[in-house]
Amino acid sequence: MNDRHTQVVIVGGGQSGLAAGYHLRRLGVDFVILDAQAAPGGAWQHTWDSLHLFSPAAFSSLPGWLMPAQTGEEYPDAAHVVSYLRDYEKRYDLPVERPVQVLGVHRDGEFLRVESDSGTWRTHAVISATGSWWRPFLPAVPGRREFGGxxxxxxxxxxxxxxxxxxxxxxxxxxxxxxxxxxxxxxxxxxxxxxxxxxxLADDIDGRALFDAATARRRALDEGRTGSGGVASLGxxxxxxxxxxxxxxxxxxxxxxxxxxxxxxxxxxxxxxxxxxxxxxCTGFRPALSHLAPLQLRGRRGHIATLGTRAVAEPRLHLLGYGDWTGPASATLIGVGRPAREAAKGIAELLGSGRR
The missing domain is CATH 3.50.50.60 (FAD/NAD(P)-binding domain)
Structure with a gap:
């Protein structure tokens, strides 16, 4: 199978990958989104049945298009989010290929080589947007193997x-x-x-206030001021x-x-x-980053050092949607838009195709 070429490969076709694709499209950058899922919707299509968003639809939107309200629901359910993400792909004609499992990202001279179960891409930049749902965390509690239930x-x-x-x-x-x-x-x-x-949290606080708190904390830290504690200070x-x-x-x-x-x-x-x-x-998740192992970017504690969304040791790689680590509230629908825009802008500048 012949290698394929594109300027940017986005790994992951959930909300973060789609937001990145939106901004790359606006900048005129050629890209492909490789999604391991068989259908649109990212992790939202795998959640429990009663899950609802924390915020009204208008405050849970990706860049460019407000999420339509769900009839009879102030806070949309997961199925509504899946429909929105599916329609978002179509609305902006985003080039998603699925199901494609990315096996590894490698340095290859002037390129990054993205190997998958559907072939190999050579690209000038990669955006990793795989999230964490696929890597659930279980604490080391004594006796877990002996429990039997x-x-x-x-x-x-x-x-x-x-x-x-x-x-x-x-x-x-x-x-x-x-x-x-x-x-x-x-x-x-x-x-x-x-x-x-x-x-x-107080009953009148929803995702809108949480996003504002996370953004204010990140701005304060970026300006050298003491953060307010962000979302954690509220509850x-x-x-x-x-x-x-x-x-x-x-x-x-x-x-x-x-x-x-x-x-x-x-x-x-x-x-x-x-x-x-x-x-x-219900003990949380860890970032799903095994596809980046060949780049050997993790430090002693398994953390990849970033400046914004860009990996410090590999400027051709951006990490998007993994939480405050890669942008305030970037693991949320509304929060991923800004870091996605900055990642796309940085890549466009790297490619020499940024707009003035």
Whole structure:
């Protein structure tokens, strides 16, 4: 199979990859988006059934086109987001090839060589926009292999009907943990476990305020001022309507973290035990960056040093959509637009095709 050539390869066809494609198209840069998924929608097509956004549609939009409102819903559900991303691709005629699994990005003289299960591309620049959904994190808790019951991660959970009537432990004090615990509070024997007491944001705070807080903190840090603490200073959990309802009904009572798993259950530090059928680990994710391993850019702690979105040790590589690490709130729909624009601008300048 002959190598293919393009100015830029975007790895990942979710929200971050589409935002980058939008800005590259506006700058007249030739590019291709390689997406491992069989259909449009990125990770949104794999979430649990009841998931809703934190913000109204107009405040959850990619650059260039406001997300249409969803009839009867103030906060759109995941299926609505998938439809929006699918229509966004079509609206801007973005060149997405799928399903294409990128296996590795290599230096190849003046080019970067992108190897995939569908062939090889030689390109002048790469934007990595793979997100983190594909790399769920499980904490090292003693006894996990001896437990014997069912263990799921956020990525595996779909609906209460699948585990109705069971004794369930939901682990995690973030938004995913709270939302899944609220989802299960009515149909299971639920225990919600968190490392520290859960911190709910005020009921009138949604994704709009969170994006503003993250942006203000990043601006302060960039200007050499002390940051306000950003989103973390406000709390950990957005009180979306299902969470608010379960909390107000007294169904979201958090329990301190257990110390170990035992056959058929869990055990706390004082020796107290509880029998458990299913554990759902809502314990977060790590960036999905295995395709960048051949570039050998990771430091001692596995972190790739960046300046904005650009990799410090490889200026032909930009990382987009992995959280504040690559731009304030860049893992969100509304937050990815600005760093996507800066990445596209930087690449256009590198290629010598930036507009004046």
């Amino acid at each position: 069912e263990q799921l991660h956020t990525v595996d959970y779909r609906s209460p009907q699948e585990i109705s009537g069971r004794r369930v432990i939901v682990v995690g004090g973030g938004n995913s943990g709270a939302q899944i615990a609220a989802d299960l509070a009515y149909d299971t024997e639920l225990t919600w476990v968190t490392r520290r007491p859960p911190r709910f 950990d959990i957005v009180a979306v309507p299902p969470v608010r309802e379960a909390r107000d009904r007294g169904l979201l009572q958090a329990t301190p973290m257990f110390t170990r798993l035992v056959p058929g259950g869990i055990e706390w530090a004082d020796g107290t035990r509880a029998e458990v059928d299913t554990i759902i680990w």
